[in-house]
Amino acid sequence: MRRGVRALLVAVLALSLGGAATVTWLGLQGGDTCAAAQRDLDGRCVRLDARPDVAGADLRATGGRFQAPAQDLDVPLTSMSATGGALDPPTLTEAFEVRDPGRTSAEGSRPRLVAVHAVRDGRAPGNAFFEPGAHDPVVTVSPGDELRVDGVTYLVESTEVLSKADAAASPDVWGHRPDGEARLVVLTCLQRAGSTGAARDNLVIHAVRA
Known part of the structure; x- marks a missing residue:
């Protein structure tokens, strides 16, 4: 395996194991000094479990x-890379396309990957895809729904909720495949009401170019 491909796989493994959407909502009273990168789509201040490496992400x-x-989701699309063996979207108001230098190989291509945060008791892009405030959230994206990435339209084929370990090992997410160039994977954490700390599961959305 080429060094660049190996490095990317280590990075995306860290993403599905624990890098995405590990945030909790914090409402501030009085003097609000919340940094812009800590605000959700409704402008509320969010306390992150870990501060992302914005500089290293090379946005x-x-x-x-x-x-x-x-x-009803429409947010800016930003390109980013992995930093320090992890891929952690650095804001709560954008979608992040993962730059993948080893996307194409003799076996085919890995799907295009977009990562988004979801927050507990708040609203980030990933929250659009599941029912808020439930212990076992209902997924709100269905087969046939459109997803548009920088003007390219994809149609949702399926969704699945996977443990982060299972998502990290999924060939449908990370594997090279003959039709991978036409495929899209959207990855976010599934936030459950009543939970604390990092989310344990990923919501994975699989789509194909229209």
């Missing part, structure tokens, strides 16, 4: 949008 504006019309 690059794409000028595009990530849109899920059926879920």
